[in-house]
Amino acid sequence: MSTIPVMIPWLGEEEAQAAAEAVRSGWVAQGPRVAEFERAFAEHLGVPHAVAVSSCTTALHLALLVAGVGPGDEVVVPSLSFIATANAVAYLGATPVFADVERATGNLTPAxxxxxxxxxxxxxxxxxxxxxxxxxxxxxxxxEPRGVRVVEDAACAAGARYRGRPAGASADLAAYSFHPRKLLTTGEGGMITCQDGELAARLRRLREHGMSVSAADRHAAGGGAAVVETYDEVGYNYRMTDIQAAIGLVQLGKLPAMVARRRELAERYRELLGPLAETLVTDPAHGQGNYQSCWLLLPEGAPERTEVLARLAEAGVSARRGIMAAHLEAPYKGTARVPLPVTELITGRSLILPLYHSLTEQQQDTVVAALRSVLG
Structure with missing residues (x-):
């Protein structure tokens, strides 16, 4: 029996051709295609600046750094997130302080x-x-009235909407992921968007060892002794390659179709699941999700999630455990300052269903039939 995966990136010949052209160009490191991808991504979001980096984790690190986070500081984060969210805070010598989330969205709230x-x-x-x-x-x-910056971890949010604009577009600083589990993928990679030109310039330096003049700019100026760079602060090697950016440009063009298809399939799950869909994640009042993950909470009285996953696998369906809770993992165990009951409920009982652009209705029917069989 062939297994229905939980996720397949929508990659094809167009991406392969774009990557091949980058290789044939002879410029495969950060160069003109990265700059083009940055411009296109910024235009797509309607923001003034986008800075491409090697991953969303490095994007978060640099965004927090330019936001002024350092040793001795505290940063409030959701525990209900991939551990990279908390790790990026720890990289700077600051303390991640875990907050609970609301049940409907899995997101932080002022409360x-x-x-x-x-x-x-x-x-x-x-x-x-x-x-x-x-x-x-x-x-x-x-x-903000308390002098606290808000940085948006938009790792999963490319294609989502917030109050009529792309998610992340309203933030002073936002970080995106292009990992294969995300809608728009470059294999690995990330992007930082920001509103401030001076911050964007600093981010570009920091991603390239703190170099005052990029390798691409030195090349454009003729190389050699024509341009001599300086290194005015400690930087990092967080660059994206032109091969990745070439793929990203193709993927960006597909993003609206990806979101539309995933939303269509999520709505079909809602119809097929009936009462089980009561805990299926849905849009908040303030925006529209892209269904990067289509998760639900297992009902009371359901078998243990490990058993559910095993029995789904036997039926040819690859589901996944829900979103992790960082405060339950070894590096952060015992550090939570307040109870996190909603986080622990969601991380313990949530299940991610297969959802991707090429998922067929027949495959979706198979997923729902298998889930109904397991849950009775």
Whole structure:
């Protein structure tokens, strides 16, 4: 029996040709295609600046760094997120402070964040969980009067909408992922968007060892001794390659179709699942999700999730455990300052269903029939 996977990237001949052209050009490191991808991504979001990097984790690291986060600071984060959200805070010597989330979206709210704000709080890292947009305006209204920055972890959110705009477009700083589990993929890769030109220029330096003049600019100026760069602060090697950017440009053109298809399939899940769909993740009042992850909570009295996953696999369906909780993992175990009951409920009982562009209705019927059989 062939297995229905939980996710397949929508990649094809057009991406293969774009990557091959980058290889044939002789410029495969960060260069003109990265710059083109940055311009196209910024235009797509309607923001002034986009800076391509090697992953969303490095994007988060640099975004928090330029937001002023450093040793001794605290950053409020959801525990209900991939561990990279908390790790990016720890990279800077700061402390991730775990907040609970609301059940409907899996996202932070002012009510879950406010009790954790202290005089040491430097930022709030607001995640668009599973591609469901966080209510950024509400968090900024809480945080900014206290001098606390809000950085958006939009890792999953490319193609989602917030108050009529692309998710992340309203943030001072937002970080996106192009991992294969995301809608828009470059294999690995990430992007930082920002509103401030000076911050964007600093981000470009930081991603390239702190270099005052990029390798591409030196090449354009004739190389050699024509341009001599300086290194004015400690930087990192967080660059994206032109091969990745070439793929990203093709993927960006497909993004609207990806979102439309995933939303169509998510709605069909809702119809097919009947009462089981009561806990299927859905749009918040303030926006539209891209269904990067289509997750639901297993009902009371259901078999243990490990058993559910095993029995689905026997039926040819590859599902996944739901979103992890960082405060339950070894590096952060025992550090939560407040109870996190919703986080622990969602991480313990959520299940991610197969959802991807090429999923057929017949395959979706198979998924639903298998889930109904397992859950009775």
């Amino acid at each position: 879950t964040v406010e009790p954790l704000l202290t005089e040491r709080t430097k930022a709030v890292l607001a995640v668009d969980q599973g591609g469901i947009p966080v209510d950024l305006d509400a968090l900024r209204a809480l945080a």
